[in-house]
Amino acid sequence: MFKIPPHQVAGHHASNGTLGPLVDDSGRFYKPLQGDERGSAEVTFYKQFSTNTEIPDRIRRFFPVFYGTQVMKASDGFEHPHIMLQDLASSRSNPTIMDIKIGSRTFGPEASDDYIEKCLKRDRETTTLRLGFRISGLQVYVSEELGFYKPSRDLVLKSSIDDVKLLFRRFVSSNSSGSDPDYALASKVYGGPNGILAQLLELKTWFEDQTIYHFCACSLLFMFEKTMASKGETSNAQVKLIDFAHVTEGRGVIDHNFLGGLCSLIKFISEVLKDPEDHKTPGGDTLESTILVNNGH
Template sequence: MLKPPEHQVAGHQAREGQLGPLVDGSGRFYKPLQSDSRGEHEAAFYSSFSSDPRVPSHVRCFFPGFHGTQLLPASDGSGERPHLVLDDIFSSLLRPSVIDLKIGACTWAPNSPDNYLMKCLRKDRETTSLTLGFRISGLRVNTASGFYNPDKNQVKSYTSSDVKRVLKKFVSSNPDSSSDPDCAYVAVVYGGSEGLLAQLLELKAWFEDQTLYHFYSVSVLAGYARDEVGRIRPLVSLVDFAHVVEGDGVIDHNFLGGLCSLIKFISEILIDPDEKFSSGGCLGESKRTPQLGNEN
């Protein structure tokens, strides 16, 4: 009964000969523990986090529920392997539109070994992580004719200006069109008291205060779909905790900064989807900041 989750938009996908997560169609998500230390590390995080009384319940809602680990046949056919048993976040949504946003200018913890740091730093510079404080790791948008689902290489090559356009496509009925995204669902997905922006602001308030964990290389997974009565429901969850480290009494300024940058993008799209009144870099040459140069 186990199958690859249809809403997975980043990371390794389960298929013949490849290890990936599985869902059971009745609300559980099974993530295989990788053989290196990452799997154990993520399991240790879930175990610690799920039993930590200092995490308020309104924050806990932003994390998948954790139900221990379980031996299951691996998707790559290599036999049984321990899997994290998690709640399938989007199981209540039919054919959801999903975007994976990896938060933080740095995806590596300060105490990382040099080779790991350099590998991550290269990716952070090649993508928008360093400039925007986050990067898009994948997305798919439900359309009348199927899914808009740009491939990995296209997603990797997004520039800073692409990102705003893609965040508009995510809430548009014409994401696959070359004309401007129509932002048909912007008010109901990004706006309102249950919208994405409201949820991100709630997360932000916690990150301004919490000093328990630093969430390196963690993603905000945002999705939406119509529920049984045809109403669009947005959902937000944090995912991928293989590189979380202890906070040691310090806030997670790296995650918080990136989250605030994402919040600013979403706010701008919500306020002015057509960019008729946009400020900053879009004021036109005459009003722009003089070029400062980057000599260092």
């Protein structure tokens, strides 16, 4: 009945002795609570958010539906509390997905010195500090035969700014596996009234005003179905917010760290739409080598 999510591109995975999320056939996603205060912080957020009447519907749709918590036998054989959420990929067959961690820093003001040091090191090594976001993972559907283009976590985290530009283009290409992406789906996925850019701008309007939450170390998930986009349908591109273990109260201050990163991301996506060919820059492309993963679809 339960299985490992087939389309997870970042975060913890179930493996030998390690807890990881599960999905079932009814469209639910079971995320094991992280053992320390992060687990309870995420539950607290979901409980508070799901009953918060100040959240407009146009914003609530960006968040997974929360179904409560449940103790379950996990992959390690022991019983663990899990957060029950909407499985965002359940209605999709071959989703093309990108996970982008937003913010120019991934620690909050109240974090300990050790935690700040650890995060800052990672933020400086990745594009977080320079770009205001980093790509945490992605998979791009290529074809029935070839499966998905899915570079390893380490390779994705090593991305330079130019690599990120290229990945945003590869993400919307019909030939994503090659080194010369064609950007064929850019206007259908990023553009249009229901496209990813329009959804990001909707989020931006909210973030310019809301002072309820600070979404530290959260991710934006981009998702679309390539075969649908190729047929000219535009409404299948989705943006979602996930990972709320480090959400804190806004206390009258906007989440300037998330907003700044979001604006930087909006600028990058706008540039792809404006001039999809412009990704040739001096310097190496560490993502040149193509990794195809046929994960059973």
